[in-house]
Amino acid sequence: MKIIIIHSIVLLLSIALCSATTIIVDPAGKTKTITAGIRQASTGDTVRVTAGTYREGNIIISKSLVLQGEGKPVVDGEFKTEIFTIDARHVTITGFVIRNSGMSSVKDLAGIGSIGMDFITIRRNEFINTFFGVHLANSNYSVVEQNTFRGELRGEIETGNGIHLWQCSNSAIRDNYIAGHRDGIYFEFVTRSVVNGNVSENNHRYGLHFMFSHDDEYHDNTFRNNGAGVAVMYTRNVKMINNIFEKNWGNSAYGLLLKDINDSEVSHNRFVQNTIGIYMEGTSRTTFVRNLFQRNGYAIRLQASCDSNDFRENNFMSNTFDMATNGTLVLNTIDKNYWDKYEGYDLNRDGIGDVPFRPVNLYAMIVERVPTAVLLWRSFLVFLIDRAERVFPAVTPENLKDNYPSMKAYDLHPTT
Amino acid sequence: MTRVIKYVFYDILRTRFILLYTLFLLLCTIAMFQLDSDTGKVILSLMNIVLMVVPLISIVFSTIHFYNSYEFIELMLAQPVDRKVIFLGEYFAVAFSLSLSILAGVGIPMMLYGADASGFTLLYAGVMLTLVFVSLAFLSSVLTRDKAKAIGVALLFWFYFSLIYDGLLLWITYTFMDYPLERLTLTLISFNPIDMARILMLLQLDISALMGFTGAFYKNFFGSSTGMIFSTAVLFAWIVMPVVIAARVFNRKDL
Numbered sequence: 001m002k003i004i005i006i007h008s009i010v011l012l013l014s015i016a017l018c019s020a021t022t023i024i025v026d027p028a029g030k031t032k033t034i035t036a037g038i039r040q041a042s043t044g045d046t047v048r049v050t051a052g053t054y055r056e057g058n059i060i061i062s063k064s065l066v067l068q069g070e071g072k073p074v075v076d077g078e079f080k081t082e083i084f085t086i087d088a089r090h091v092t093i094t095g096f097v098i099r100n101s102g103m104s105s106v107k108d109l110a111g112i113g114s115i116g117m118d119f120i121t122i123r124r125n126e127f128i129n130t131f132f133g134v135h136l137a138n139s140n141y142s143v144v145e146q147n148t149f150r151g152e153l154r155g156e157i158e159t160g161n162g163i164h165l166w167q168c169s170n171s172a173i174r175d176n177y178i179a180g181h182r183d184g185i186y187f188e189f190v191t192r193s194v195v196n197g198n199v200s201e202n203n204h205r206y207g208l209h210f211m212f213s214h215d216d217e218y219h220d221n222t223f224r225n226n227g228a229g230v231a232v233m234y235t236r237n238v239k240m241i242n243n244i245f246e247k248n249w250g251n252s253a254y255g256l257l258l259k260d261i262n263d264s265e266v267s268h269n270r271f272v273q274n275t276i277g278i279y280m281e282g283t284s285r286t287t288f289v290r291n292l293f294q295r296n297g298y299a300i301r302l303q304a305s306c307d308s309n310d311f312r313e314n315n316f317m318s319n320t321f322d323m324a325t326n327g328t329l330v331l332n333t334i335d336k337n338y339w340d341k342y343e344g345y346d347l348n349r350d351g352i353g354d355v356p357f358r359p360v361n362l363y364a365m366i367v368e369r370v371p372t373a374v375l376l377w378r379s380f381l382v383f384l385i386d387r388a389e390r391v392f393p394a395v396t397p398e399n400l401k402d403n404y405p406s407m408k409a410y411d412l413h414p415t416t
Numbered sequence: 417m418t419r420v421i422k423y424v425f426y427d428i429l430r431t432r433f434i435l436l437y438t439l440f441l442l443l444c445t446i447a448m449f450q451l452d453s454d455t456g457k458v459i460l461s462l463m464n465i466v467l468m469v470v471p472l473i474s475i476v477f478s479t480i481h482f483y484n485s486y487e488f489i490e491l492m493l494a495q496p497v498d499r500k501v502i503f504l505g506e507y508f509a510v511a512f513s514l515s516l517s518i519l520a521g522v523g524i525p526m527m528l529y530g531a532d533a534s535g536f537t538l539l540y541a542g543v544m545l546t547l548v549f550v551s552l553a554f555l556s557s558v559l560t561r562d563k564a565k566a567i568g569v570a571l572l573f574w575f576y577f578s579l580i581y582d583g584l585l586l587w588i589t590y591t592f593m594d595y596p597l598e599r600l601t602l603t604l605i606s607f608n609p610i611d612m613a614r615i616l617m618l619l620q621l622d623i624s625a626l627m628g629f630t631g632a633f634y635k636n637f638f639g640s641s642t643g644m645i646f647s648t649a650v651l652f653a654w655i656v657m658p659v660v661i662a663a664r665v666f667n668r669k670d671l
Contacts, residue, residue, distance in 0.1 A: 093516065259667075273623075295456070297622070318456045320622040340457065370593040372601055373586065375634060378621060379614055380468060381582040 020044045027052040048072045062087045066081040069095030077101040086114035092121040099128035110135035132160035142171040151180035161186040183209040205329040229254040236262040243269045307331035323359035330399040357405040360396045362389035420505030427515045441521025449529040451485040459534045477555030479570040483500040483563040503666045511550045518542045534620035541613035545652045548609045551658035558665045581608045598633045609654040
């Protein structure tokens with residue numbers, strides 16, 4: 001009973017203390033600038049900014065505040081400075097149009113930047129032509145959601161990343177739209193975080209760039225037409241689920257580039273029309289389940305440095321080459337997938353083909369050595385060579401085969 | 417000229433072969449659409465037919481037809497008609513009927529089952545290849561008096577363009593792989609009409625693979641309007657040149 005009373009007193013006290021006031025910033029009113037609004041506010045207050053254009057240089061938020069834009073107020077950095085710098089914990093910024101930040105090759109100037117502050121929420125803002133969109137370093141428990149980022153003016157060198165997180169944990173990046181930046185979303189040393197529901201397209205380099213970021217999960221995102229696709233590197237225990245990787249075209253563009261990844265999961269994703277669906281190097285103990293590979297140049301390029309990976313129940317449809325590799329040693333299992341190029345039979349009618357399928361095609365290996373030879377693909381001669389190789393494998397790795405190929409395509413409903 | 421074309425065309429229809437050919441294409445196309453629901457895969461299988469069977473049938477049928485209508489040609493030459501008119505009349509009639517077979521046999525089912533841009537490219541490639549190989553057949557026909565020999569030459573043409581040439585090309589790319597070969601292969605490819613048609617299809621079906629480094633070169637070339645004009649011009653050259661040469665030989669020939 002005593003405890004309850006004490007608790008209620010504490011609760012009441014805290015409510016009394018938190019009775020936040022609201023300060024209104026209005027170009028025509030008493031408080032004309034956001035900076036002035038922040039100066040008047042005390043911890044826990046709400047600063048409501050009404051419609052208008054604010055050109056105040058760098059705005060430093062040094063108190064725990066809610067900064068709320070109403071009617072999309074525009075905050076313009078005039079290509080000179082960082083726009084919002086958050087220098088306090090528990091800051092929320094919503095509803096702004098943040099545009100034209102400065103650019104620097106020394107400092108990472110951002111639309112909203114923060115170093116070392118936790119519990120930051122950035123919601124429903126529009127970032128236009130910012131160098132970095134959101135730049136968080138050393139910041140935990142942050143949320144970046146429902147923002148749009150459009151970089152329109154700059155090339156690869158002159159633009160930063162859309163959402164850049166460095167050494168953060170327990171953060172959530174949700175439902176954002178990012179286009180025209182260097183990397184759409186950039187994660188380095190970010191742990192236990194979730195990236196979901198984002199659309200990242202037409203960025204100069206990677207749609208999502210992921211390094212040294214363990215125990216993360218990204219799901220239901222779309223990465224389309226980025227300069228080099230998506231790269232996940234030097235990471236363990238990352239879950240990639242239900243994403244769409246689409247139209248990443250070019251010599252070094254990959255739907256998904258995996259480099260030194262361990263103990264991870266890639267499932268229910270769709271890889272459509274990429275030059276290379278998945279390129280993997282030094283990847284081990286990772287499962288690839290129920291993904292769709294459709295109309296890619298190469299569905300998977302499995303380098304010989306990968307081991308103990310498991311490919312199961314994936315659909316391979318209308319790819320030019322299903323698989324390519326650079327060695328003969330195979331330490332991965334690729335059983336029970338559906339391959340539209342499979343021509344075997346199923347006498348006992350258990351839905352599993354009776355002869356193994358070899359996904360590595362001889363001509364894929366020739367093209368690997370002589371890229372020009374791609375021009376002869378699908379000619380009758382190449383068809384004959386491939387046939388001969390299928391019957392007596394001499395060049396293609398003998399052990400790289402699906403021992404239980406499915407006769408029917410798997411029904412891959414998107415998971416919810 | 418139109419009257420000659422008309423007579424020859426009716427004559428071809430009377431042999432029923434052309435109807436069988438149309439029926440064959442029709443059945444093949446329908447069967448493929450029935451067997452597979454994925455349009456891309458259907459187009460792929462059809463492509464094999466268009467690149468292999470269509471040139472073969474075109475060239476053999478045209479050669480045989482030319483020899484079978486030798487008497488008709490001789491009869492016509494006794495009339496006050498220009499030799500060129502008779503020869504070109506024969507050519508146009510044969511080319512027209514074979515192209516019609518493709519358009520009907522492949523085109524109609526494609527319309528019914530629904531096809532995209534790749535389907536139309538396939539039809540285009542098929543018609544162009546038909547015209548090219550009818551040309552080549554007429555050339556081989558006027559080169560010799562002997563029917564068997566002419567069919568032999570025709571088959572050799574087909575064999576050369578569909579198999580031997582690609583073998584040589586592959587050998588060249590493999591041998592000289594340390595050199596930049598993009599332009600060379602591009603030039604060599606245009607010396608083979610079947611390869612030209614195949615590249616047009618590759619651009620539709622394997623666009624993702626072609627987007628690699630060297631592939632992008634071809635993609636940029638053939639995907640651009642210059643490339644389209646170039647490939648069409650090359651195919652046209654392949655149609656016109658053999659026919660012109662054959663017509664000249666025919667003009668001077670002692671029948």
